[in-house]
Amino acid sequence: MNKYDAIIIGFGKGGKTLAGAMEGQGWKVAMIEQSANMYGGTCINIACIPSKSLAYQSEHAESFHRESFQNQKAYYHKAISSKDELVSSLRSKNYHKLSDKGGMTVFTGKASFESSREVKVEMQDETIILTAERIFINTGAVPIVPNIEGIGECHRVYDSTTLMEQTELPKRLVIVGGGYIGLEFASMYANFGSEVTVLDGAKEFLGREDRDIAEEILKTLEDKGIQYQSNAKVQSVKDMEGGAQVIYLLDGEHPETVQTDAILLATGRKPNTEGLHLDKAGVTLDEKGAIQVDKHLQTSVPRIWAMGDVKGGPQFTYISLDDYRIVKDQLFGDGTRNTEDRVNIPYSVFIDPPLSRVGLTEEEARKQGFQIKIAKMPVAASPRAQLMKETEGILKAVVDAETEQILGCALFCTESSEIINIAQIAMQTGQKYTFLRDHIFTHPTMSEIFNDLFEQVK
The missing domain is CATH 3.50.50.60 (FAD/NAD(P)-binding domain)
Incomplete structure (x- = not known):
């Protein structure tokens, strides 16, 4: 009764997407999530979605609610309510996307290994043992609590x-x-x-x-x-x-x-492995406490994989999604996809305006021995930024002087989280910087700023 084709521990991006793919192939799949408040994973419930919802609403607060702190508090209260509604809706959608499938069973409880094939699940009303030949760990990361006097007693x-x-x-x-x-x-x-x-x-x-x-x-x-x-x-x-x-x-x-x-x-986040009893399964950790994996995300036990933040490395939802692609390719494809395929991974920091970057910084490029050219300009030169009255920031690109290919790009400007992907695609496909310099973009948009930025290469 409790034997499955696959067990997934953790309802995060990589695990939940893989679960749907395996169920679609006719597999019997068990999904274990220790909290009913975490269906869908970290991003939906406590990270990307709620924080970006608040960040977006905070930009309006800056414009319209400066007249008194009481008004600011009232606006913030509404922003929290709006965020909670969004998260609740996405959590329910994610839960039913799996639980409503015939080959899926969602268990809400604490998981721990009994062996490399057995997982114990401690639920509110009972404890059961599940078995499977393939097990996937997708438990994410947790905040690091620094050693500061009084931190456990202070209520603030x-x-x-x-x-x-x-x-x-x-x-x-x-x-x-x-x-x-x-x-x-x-x-x-x-x-x-x-x-x-x-x-x-x-x-x-x-x-x-x-x-x-x-x-x-x-x-x-x-x-x-x-x-x-x-x-x-x-x-x-x-x-x-x-x-x-x-x-x-x-x-x-x-x-x-x-x-x-x-x-x-x-103060940072660390892989969430506490209580999993990985030693009982023979799964090893690295010096930072992350689960050790090879380029195909297999652990020291070939039938056990690790996906997402629990294996260390960049803590991005889109990395977890690519982990799913790698594992899926092993299970149902030709098995060639692996982590070494990942180059020029972009990221965005959602301050106001956001910072987005891909590739090498100027300092990194020089240390690696590249002969480089630099392009730099203020965001205020963008007509789109001017009409939106969001002219703060700076744009910078690093170009290989010999090949004329883009080595890196840093965009500190409004809408940078969108247009950084254009730079990444140009880099990924080996385009020279002149490709973006001379490309025809729609007007007025932030993306057309690449025309002007790469005109500054020198």
Whole structure:
């Protein structure tokens, strides 16, 4: 009765898509998800969709709700409600997309391995053992909780998930961590009207980006009123009357104190493997705690695969979706698709305006020995940006001086999350930069800015 062709642990993007494909091939599939609030995975429930819903609505808050903090709080409350409705609808749709299929069974409970073929599921009313020859781990990642005094006792501490569950806008918000997630929330909550302070343990703001791009981003964030502090090591947090207190060391020696209404921990995420008992299955982890996989996503046990954030690497939904394609190709195709096929993966950071990047930075290209040319221009040169009155930002491209191919592109501008894909496709297909310089784009659009950007190559 509890024997299946495949068991999938975790209802995330890769797992749920693979489940549908396997059921379509006539397989009997068990999907295990430990929380009814996570049907559909991280992106739909606690990450991409809810945060981008709030980010989008925050841009309107910045324009129309500056007259009083009470109005800002009311608008924020409505934004949270709208976000919750969207997430609830998508969660239900994802659940029924699988549960309504004849060959699918969804189990809501905590999964753990008993052996390489057996998975125990502890549900609310019973515990059962499922067996299958093929098992797929898709359990995602969880927030890293830093070792800070008082962090377990302070009632004003949140992670990115729990902060978005609060219906009252914090007047003051301290964000611990200056990475991409921290900056997205900083931009979003500043737009809603919060007084935001970012305490970044790093010595350099956005160290992965070229300094001209990073400086432009920092200027834009500071223009929103965001207070950013680098090389700030948080020492302790504690509740106080009407809020909380954060004590941090500046430059490793100067103690500073800031009062706040909420503290967001944005110190990274780690693979979610706790409680899986992977040792019983013989599945090994790497030095960072991620499940080790080969280029076909098989673990140290060939009949067990890992997909998505739990295996480490870039934590993007579209990477998890490509994991599905790789596994599907092994099961039902010729088995040639693998992780080595992935080059020039773009990403977007949804600050306001968003930063999108693909390929090498100028610094990376020089370190790798390329002879390069640079193209750079302000976003204000775009007619589309002018008519939308969103002229903040800068555009930059790195070109191989010998082959004239595009090595990298950084777009800090409105709609960059859309048009970065144009640059990626040009790179992926080996086009010279002149392809975009001379391409015919519709007008007035943000995409036509590539005509002007690549005219600047020198």
